[in-house]
Amino acid sequence: xxxxxxxxxxxTSRSAVGRDGVLDIAARLFREQRYGSVSLRKIAxxxxxxxxxxxxxxxxxxxxxxxxxDAGIRVxxxxxxxxxxxxxxxxxxxxxxxxxxxxxxxxxxxxxxxTSANVRIFGQVPQSVRDANLPTRRAYxxxxxxxxxxxxxxxxxxxxxxxxxxxxxxxxxxxxxxxxFDPDRGSAxxxxxxxxxVFLNGILQRQDT
Amino acid sequence: xxxxxxxxxxxTSRSAVGRDGVLDIAARLFREQRYGSVSLRKIAxxxxxxxxxxxxxxxxxxxxxxxxxDAGIRVxxxxxxxxxxxxxxxxxxxxxxxxxxxxxxxxxxxxxxxTSANVRIFGQVPQSVRDANLPTRRAYxxxxxxxxxxxxxxxxxxxxxxxxxxxxxxxxxxxxxxxxFDPDRGSAxxxxxxxxxVFLNGILQRQDT
DNA sequence: ACGCCTAACTAACGCCTGTTAGGTTAATAA
DNA sequence: TTATTAACCTAACAGGCGTTAGTTAGGCGT
Numbered sequence: 317x318x319x320x321x322x323x324x325x326x327x328t329s330r331s332a333v334g335r336d337g338v339l340d341i342a343a344r345l346f347r348e349q350r351y352g353s354v355s356l357r358k359i360a361x362x363x364x365x366x367x368x369x370x371x372x373x374x375x376x377x378x379x380x381x382x383x384x385x386d387a388g389i390r391v392x393x394x395x396x397x398x399x400x401x402x403x404x405x406x407x408x409x410x411x412x413x414x415x416x417x418x419x420x421x422x423x424x425x426x427x428x429x430x431t432s433a434n435v436r437i438f439g440q441v442p443q444s445v446r447d448a449n450l451p452t453r454r455a456y457x458x459x460x461x462x463x464x465x466x467x468x469x470x471x472x473x474x475x476x477x478x479x480x481x482x483x484x485x486x487x488x489x490x491x492x493x494x495x496x497f498d499p500d501r502g503s504a505x506x507x508x509x510x511x512x513x514v515f516l517n518g519i520l521q522r523q524d525t
Numbered sequence: 526x527x528x529x530x531x532x533x534x535x536x537t538s539r540s541a542v543g544r545d546g547v548l549d550i551a552a553r554l555f556r557e558q559r560y561g562s563v564s565l566r567k568i569a570x571x572x573x574x575x576x577x578x579x580x581x582x583x584x585x586x587x588x589x590x591x592x593x594x595d596a597g598i599r600v601x602x603x604x605x606x607x608x609x610x611x612x613x614x615x616x617x618x619x620x621x622x623x624x625x626x627x628x629x630x631x632x633x634x635x636x637x638x639x640t641s642a643n644v645r646i647f648g649q650v651p652q653s654v655r656d657a658n659l660p661t662r663r664a665y666x667x668x669x670x671x672x673x674x675x676x677x678x679x680x681x682x683x684x685x686x687x688x689x690x691x692x693x694x695x696x697x698x699x700x701x702x703x704x705x706f707d708p709d710r711g712s713a714x715x716x717x718x719x720x721x722x723v724f725l726n727g728i729l730q731r732q733d734t
Numbered sequence: 735a736c737g738c739c740t741a742a743c744t745a746a747c748g749c750c751t752g753t754t755a756g757g758t759t760a761a762t763a764a
Numbered sequence: 765t766t767a768t769t770a771a772c773c774t775a776a777c778a779g780g781c782g783t784t785a786g787t788t789a790g791g792c793g794t
Contacts, residue, residue: 332770332771332772333771334770334771350648350649351561351649352560352561352649355750355751355752356751356752356753357750357751357752365771365772365773366772366773366774367752367753368753368754368755368772368773368774368775369771369772369773371752371753371754372770372771372772373771376752376753377751377752377753410729436648439559439645439704440559440560440561440649471730472729472730473728473729473730474728474729474730475730477728478719481716481719482723482728484705485698485701485719485720485723488697488698488701488702488704488705489694489697489698489701491701492697492698492700492701493697495648495697496693496697507690510687510690510694511694514691514694514724514727515723515727515728516727516728516729517726517727517729518723518724518725518726518727519682519683519686519691519724519725520619520681520682520683520725520726521680521681521682521683521684542741543740543741564780564781564782565781565782565783566780566781566782574741574742574743575742575743575744576782576783577742577743577744577745577783577784577785578741578742578743580782580783580784581740581741581742582741585782585783586781586782586783
């Protein structure tokens, strides 16, 4: 399935990575190396072009970062919403929550350089870039709050849970995975099951024999 | 309790912040502003000295960062160990675990710029500095693994929990707090209680009426 | 009073950064 | 065939970075 049409696409011919190509590479580099050490020259080199050329597609480095951050949230948001809506209408609360957790972790680990880049570099980018990303984040957080509120109302969750805190705790835990996850030691799906087990039932041995 | 001896310590006299003073200020800046935007000139300015003077106390920027990282882990390690050993010998497993969780969160939020700086910048520093910090980290992780293993053996925890995963999940969750915690919206102790509640018993409404 | 030691200062270095202006090429449309 | 345009290149800029070398000020022990 390699080079089907035109065996030699390159060879002094213009490669034309284009705006999307630059963005893909930037997302990959940000995920791999964090923010500080990813310069425009590194992005350009990885894209096979020169640093100045990036300014044909983007007005500034901040603009690139902002685009990566926004795409990152959009991907995980859609992934999570789709996972929930794809369930049969009669799915019980526990199943829904497990699906949402799995979808978030999948987007983070298996699917998207954009989402993992977002989680990795968000805390390192200039304040203005963070602010620009906030509305997109808020929308995703609202999706979680809405889901958790519904699960609380229908009796799936305990009545004394604080929705906001629970959401911050959940997403915080899931995102923290990036700091240590090694695909050689287990799959994202298996890990998401562990996460769900702990969050849903806790780790304490029950006394009810 | 302010300026008891010598009302005017400064006033063109040498301020003498010293090595520890520089380190304290570096830790505070790293906690507040992350790694990339904290230059030696900023540290120096905050300390009331000039950038070059830092090289009297430290051989390189990496040396400063390494010192901050190490102190950060040592503080939280001691905090957690003391909290556990300070309990009465007959304290039950749940109490012990709750104390350990509270101690970690306290060190992170209330006590130490060094610990919070560690968590915030660890992922952003050069690889060599990260590597130098690893042994100290490993020792703290071993302390947790030891505690959790004991709680599993004595029947406090479920028998199917994976110690390593649980430890990664716990510390990951606690550390993620730094990304959103606002002292105006609640205390570290109250939050640690919520964390313990969720981890120990889960969020699912129980059916056992 | 002297000399030493500690803790600072000044001034500069080479390097890397984001960014800009203007020129060049290849493909497409008329 | 010619004109247009999208996508790139080249070369340079100012500014910030970590780091170094040499110098200076103040306090302590003798």
